[in-house]
Amino acid sequence: MFRFFVCINLILIHVFCQTTEDNLQFNTDIETSQLWNEMTTEQPSELNTSQLITEEPQETSTESIITQIWPDFTTEKTIEQENLTETIQEMTSTVSTTSNTTCPSIITDEMIEEIKKEIIEAVLRNISSEITSRLEEMEERLSKLNCSNNNTTPAIELSWQIYENLQFPLTGWLCVFDQPYSHKTRGDDLDQIAGICRNEVLVGATYNGSISLAAVGPASVLTLNTPWNQPAQFDQVYWYRNNGKSFGFSPNSVIRQTSADNQDLDSPLRLSWLLDQNMGGYRAGVTRSLADSSLWHKVVYCN
Numbered sequence: 001m002f003r004f005f006v007c008i009n010l011i012l013i014h015v016f017c018q019t020t021e022d023n024l025q026f027n028t029d030i031e032t033s034q035l036w037n038e039m040t041t042e043q044p045s046e047l048n049t050s051q052l053i054t055e056e057p058q059e060t061s062t063e064s065i066i067t068q069i070w071p072d073f074t075t076e077k078t079i080e081q082e083n084l085t086e087t088i089q090e091m092t093s094t095v096s097t098t099s100n101t102t103c104p105s106i107i108t109d110e111m112i113e114e115i116k117k118e119i120i121e122a123v124l125r126n127i128s129s130e131i132t133s134r135l136e137e138m139e140e141r142l143s144k145l146n147c148s149n150n151n152t153t154p155a156i157e158l159s160w161q162i163y164e165n166l167q168f169p170l171t172g173w174l175c176v177f178d179q180p181y182s183h184k185t186r187g188d189d190l191d192q193i194a195g196i197c198r199n200e201v202l203v204g205a206t207y208n209g210s211i212s213l214a215a216v217g218p219a220s221v222l223t224l225n226t227p228w229n230q231p232a233q234f235d236q237v238y239w240y241r242n243n244g245k246s247f248g249f250s251p252n253s254v255i256r257q258t259s260a261d262n263q264d265l266d267s268p269l270r271l272s273w274l275l276d277q278n279m280g281g282y283r284a285g286v287t288r289s290l291a292d293s294s295l296w297h298k299v300v301y302c303n
Helices: 002-046 049-055 062-102 109-150 187-196 219-223
Strands: 162-164 174-180 200-207 210-218 232-234 237-242 246-250 271-274 282-284 296-302
Touching (some): 210 237
Antiparallel strands (some): 200 210, 237 246
């Protein structure tokens, strides 16, 4: 931007100086003409020889009078010419000094184009520098994120069993599914979760954000296709999934799938979700009929 303003100022100074020189030359011509007119106007009055002859006709002749006056006239004329010359020289010197001190050399189109190119190149360099700086900041932030991910604390180890009222933090476990019990859960939901979780999963029910009931097992329990009322055992937990019926776990192999599991209604260790039906629900321990509940949530974590 600084170069751009310098370019504009140089152009304005050039135009101003050119105009000033023209005005000074014009004024010089006018003053020269005025001085010459004054000089030529004064001469006739001084050379009025007839008047001189008339005033003293008897004492001197015309030739003698002219002879006496001519040296004075020539002397005065020479003095006036010298004064005029000095005046012109002073004015010329003033104009020359003004031009040399205030006016730069002649600005050509090539000079202006070169300055324009320099301005454009400077702007592009500034933009490029700003973009490079931003990219470096982004790379630095990404590198820090990568470092933090590489230094993640290992997931807490949980046994394949049923847990009640979990109070410890699930360090290293990621929540990949969290929906209210009113959610109409589909088999596709479980399949998508299984695509995310590769190792172990924790399936549970929360109330007001606290895990009231949960069971841990391999990620493959999400994609089971068990026979009717015949859950599959993984360590201390029995898992089942029947598309169009229900999904859940039990502490033993005895389940009763009317739709969801209605076996042992007083057991706090049974969880059952309706699957591929037109309502949500169903069971979290002894709490049942959760088809419209928004306080109870279905959750799935994977490590």
